[in-house]
Amino acid sequence: MTAIMRLDGVGKDFGGGGFLPGRKRPRVRAVADVDLAVRQGATLGIVGESGCGKTTLARMLVRLEHPSRGAVFHDDRDIAGLRGQALRQFRKEVQFVFQDPLTSLNPRKKVRQILELPLRRLRGLRKRELQQRVGELADDVGLRTEFLDRYPHELSGGQSQRVGIARALAAEPAVIVLDEPVSALDVSIQAQVLNLLERLKGRHGLTYVFISHDLAVVEKLADTVAVMEAGEVVEQGPAADIFRRPAHPYTRLLLSSVPRLEGGTADGSRTRP
């Protein structure tokens, strides 16, 4: 299988600089020299704890953030240099689903308007086609059509996240980067959305980059997994290997910390400094 996207020594720093010369704000390294490949048709899971840089990495993949070092390639083109029509093409190919279903929907727009935006801008649809496609998208993500004329605050968390997924699908992308798409949802709703994501992947032949702190969820969905700690990928490989035979001590710590139903007491005895 070929890599549809590739990260080549990607790093990202925040801070530094400042308005007045001489006094610089401290520089924080969020992501350090990451090499990763996203294979066509597969799901790449990225796991790590808060502050490990996984969200920054996700945002660099869709060019919401520019790398400080290295480059992100899509179809062997450096996405940093894309302009105009080429950038639009990239937006059509690679889409994103946000973690918080509430802040990712404009409170002053109806669901229909939210879904129409990418259809107009990226697919150039108008009028009849537009109406039809909005209906199809709602159907695709299991959103009843009456919700199309509601505002985001009138939806539940699960419904909002379906809108977020439909918006990403609107562009008819090949790759969807999902940043903790179910972590804000209750378990019963989480299961609905996870099943929906699996169905959509099969139906549309999608490639996922699935970012999550929840190891069990990643194990369900991912074909390959990268484990991040403090901005670095400490281990990557096929999901089965990572979960059954973790090589890196941090991966082992993560796996042993997950409380299990039959566990009785938690087995996370190691204390980190």
Place this chain on the structure above:
Amino acid sequence: MSAGLTLTWRRFSRNRLAVAGCLIVVLVAAASLAAPVLPLQDPNATHLADRILPPSSAGHLLGTDQLGRDILSRLVWGTRLSLAVAVSATLIAAVFGTLIGILAGYFRAIDNVLMRGIDMIMAFPYILLALSIVAVLGPGLFNALLAIAVINIPFFARSVRGATVSIVRLDYVDAARLSGLRDWRILAGEIFPNVLPVVIITMSTTVGWMILETAGLSFLGMGAQPPQADLGSMIGAGRDLLLIAPHVTAVPGAVIFVLVMGINLFGDGLRDLLDPKLRAGALLSPAPATEVDPALAAAAARGDEPAVANAPNLLEVRELRTWMMTGDAPVRACDDVSFAVRKGECLGLMGESGSGKSVTASSILRLVPSPPGRIVGGRILFQGDDLVTKPLDELNAVRGARISYIFQNPLSTLNPLFTAGEQVAEAVRRHRGLSRADAWNNAIELMDTVRIPDAAKRAADYPHQLSGGMRQRVGIAIALANDPDLVIADEPTTALDVTTQAEILKLLDELRRDRELAVLFISHDFAVIAALCERVIVMYAGRIVESGPTNALFRDPRHPYTRRLMACVPRLGEPGQVLEAIEGLPPPLDALPRGCNFADRCDYARGKCRARGIPLEVAPDGREVRCIRWQEIPG
């Protein structure tokens, strides 16, 4: 949309002062708009024979000024002019201020340049700045208008920039970018509609100022030029007559006062309406304890239900009902909940969001905010005493001393201005009256107990200097400060990373065994409950659906909801597991079905499930389940 407008008007009309302000503004605006058609005399026609007539003279209702001009006519025309100037100046300031603010907030590259320019305008005393602008341009009403507009631009620019900065970081702006929108379309389509309320609020509070400022300039002779009348120039012209004919100045003065008050009241009402932070009842500070239905309190006062001596259980909750009194129907957040916590026991209370687990837990110390919360039924017996009807001072002696809380997010429950040690020491001093030094030493001991490494040094750290896990340890230390009998832990590990969660769970488990603490542990996570609790209660839509020993319940769940919920949870080490989602949503708590709350999502529901309320059945083995078909359901 019209339904939304009616609702908005209903909310607005509840604010009497704002309605009064609105009425004044409408009346004055109507009078000034109608000035040309009203039967008024020529405001500038002088009749030297009729100079300084007192009010209610024939033909001059409000009298005349020193040139014999009709004051009523001048007042209406003058108000018209003042309002027109104030409103135009506000619009000019709003347009330019909004433009500067939104650009500065969106484009970080020009933020500094624009806002430092704004700072420069604000560095001058503004009335002096207005005077110097008029001095340069020359006196006249139009120049005064420009001057007042300019000095008000910063107010708009600053508040709009603030609003823009907070919106730019929101995900939907990124989402618009991902949908292929360019910057200016994001500004116009996504950001501007969301800062518009801020602009309107600022406008409504600025118009009043503008009237005063225009009046000030005109009073000084820099604004309206004779014979043109505006409110400020009328006062200015009458000041020499203050002793012989006070009405010449008093009447326009009173109009300014009433008008500005009206505008400000109206503006405040508008702000309350449009500001989402004030909408959710933030203006109402909650009562110190959850309200209790008067009938319950009366029953207790009569001694209908005496305290229970030698109660076998540490805590016993009986048929507790805590409802949220909002809207037309009460939200039954916690309905008919009964359970007991034995000494030294760890009881798990689990459910999804909206299941009522947190409301149940907060009801115990009556910490559910009122309004809207109210305990409408039930008893909460703690060591035999009913907490529901306990007077506030006795309740406060229990809070934090006999029963304490551990909260979900220690960052929001710890005060950022005090060190960790001070906050633990405060909890000790509050109930035990130790000296400062003793309390401090005690605090360090406690922090040591919760395994904070190098406690003496960490005690001097502020909350933001500690990691999430350390902060939660401080929260636990505070909860333990007075050696409580019961600790209520509300999702204490949900905000933590999985490795930190494992450490905190281990700590809680050790502490409660060492100290024989009873713990009521609230969580949405099966595995976390399994790690810690001996017994567990499962809640759904405000009610207990099932309870029993943790091991037995998780091995063999009896209620269809518990079964389905467990099948939804992804389990580590089973990559092939099929997640069987529960379709649909829980019922709204203010419109619960007559029968079983879960019936609409249940595979086993029959007609009888929907016919009437389902009681909580006690099985022979002591487990409880709220399902009439649990024995028929295949395992």
